[in-house]
C-alpha cells in the first residue's frame with residue numbers, strides 16, 4: 001500500500017534521509033524507530049509529500065505519490081502528528097469531521113449520509129463520542145490523541161502514518177490507543193506506519209520494524225531481528241538486555257543501567273546445601289523449564305540434586321525429564337534449566353553416574369546456533385557440576401539436539417552471547433566451594 005524506494009531528502013538541499021526503502025502492506029503495522037535526530041519525522045514528511053524527494057520514489061496504492069492531486073492523496077493517506085493548538089477551539093465532533101474534507105466536492109457543502117456515518121463510526125471506534133461537544137482544549141493529552149486518530153479514521157484512508165502517537169500518554173492510554181489502532185487495522189486491512197520511541201511497544205504491536213540511524217536504514221525486518229541488544233548498543237549507544245515477553249511471543253528490552261550497585265547486580269551466586277538438594281541462588285534470573293512446559297517465569301534459583309538424594313526442585317515442582325533427554329538411571333547430579341538468550345531456548349543437563357563419571361549433556365530445544373554460546377553453556381554446566389561435587393571426574397561431552405528443532409534452519413546466523421551468562425560463569429568460577 002505504501003512503498004518507499006531508496007528515498008533521499010531533507011531540508012535546504014541537505015539530505016537528512018538517505019537511500020531508505022521500506023514497504024507497508026495491507027493489514028500491516030510498521031514501527032519506525034531510531035535515536036533522536038536520526039530522521040524519523042523527516043522520513044514521514046517525505047512519505048506524505050510534505051517535503052520534496054531528492055531521489056527515489058514513494059508509491060501509494062500502486063501509483064507514484066507525486067502523481068496524485070492533493071485531495072486525492074488526502075483520501076488515501078492520513079497523518080497523525082502532534083496537532084497545533086490552533087485546533088483547540090474546535091469541538092471534538094467538528095475536529096473529527098475535518099477528516100471528511102478530502103471526500104467533499106466543495107469546502108462548504110453539507111455532509112452527506114456517508115460522511116455522517118464515517119464520522120460517527122470513527123468516534124465510536126476511538127470511544128470519543130462522549131466528548132463530542134467539548135472543545136479539544138478541555139481534553140487531556142491522552143483523550144486528545146484519540147480524537148486525532150478518530151479524525152484520521154473518519155478520512156477512511158488506505159494508509160495512516162503516525163508520529164510518536166503515544167508520547168505523553170500513560171501506560172493505560174498507550175495500550176488503549178494502540179489496541180484500538182491494531183483492532184481497526186486488523187478489521188479493515190489498511191497499512192499503518194508508526195514512529196516510536198518506546199522500542200517495546202514497537203516490538204509488541206508491529207509486524208516489522210525499520211531502524212534509522214543518521215538518516216540511513218540500519219536494520220529492517222521482524223522485531224526480533226531488529227531489536228537486538230547489539231543493534232541498540234550500536235545505534236542508540238544504550239545497554240539493554242533482550243528477554244522474552246512473559247505472555248506474548250515477542251521480544252522486550254530491559255534497561256541495564258551502566259552503574260550498578262551490589263544490591264542491583266544481585267552479587268555473587270549463593271549456594272545452599274539443603275537436606276535433599278543444593279540450591280544455587282543466581283545473581284541474574286534464568287527462565288526455568290519444568291517438564292514439557294516452558295514456564296516463562298523468571299527464576300533466580302537452580303536446584304541441583306545431590307548424589308543419592310531424592311530430587312526436590314523447591315521452585316517449579318518435580319523435575320520431569322524432557323522426552324528428548326537421554327537420561328541415565330542412577331544419575332546423581334541433575335541440572336536442568338533453560339536460558340532464554342535473545343529468544344533462544346536452551347536446555348542443559350549434568351548427569352552424574354553412580355560410578356562418579358559424569359556426562360555433561362546439553363540439549364538444544366531450538367535455535368541454538370552459536371558455537372561460542374554452546375561452548376559457554378557447556379562450560380557453565382561443567383563448572384556447576386564440579387563446583388557441587390569437587391571429586392567429580394568429567395566424562396564424555398555429548399551434544400544432542402531436538403529432532404523437531406530449528407537448528408538446521410538457523411545455523412550460521414549471527415547471535416550474541418549473553419553478557420549476563422558470561423558474567424554468571426565468571427562469578428561461579430570465583431565462588432569458593
Ligand SMILES: Nc1ncnc2c1ncn2[C@@H]1O[C@H](COP(=O)(O)OP(=O)(O)OP(=O)(O)O)[C@@H](O)[C@H]1O
Nearest residue numbers: 010011012016034035036037038039040041042043
Ligand atoms: N525544518 C528543519 N530544517 C532543517 N533541519 C531540520 C528540520 N527538521 C529537522 N531537521 C534536522 O534533521 C535531522 C533529523 O531530524 P528529525 O526530526 O527527522 O529526526 P527524528 O528522528 O524524528 O528526531 P526525534 O526522535 O528527536 O524526534 C536533525 O538533524 C534535525 O536537526
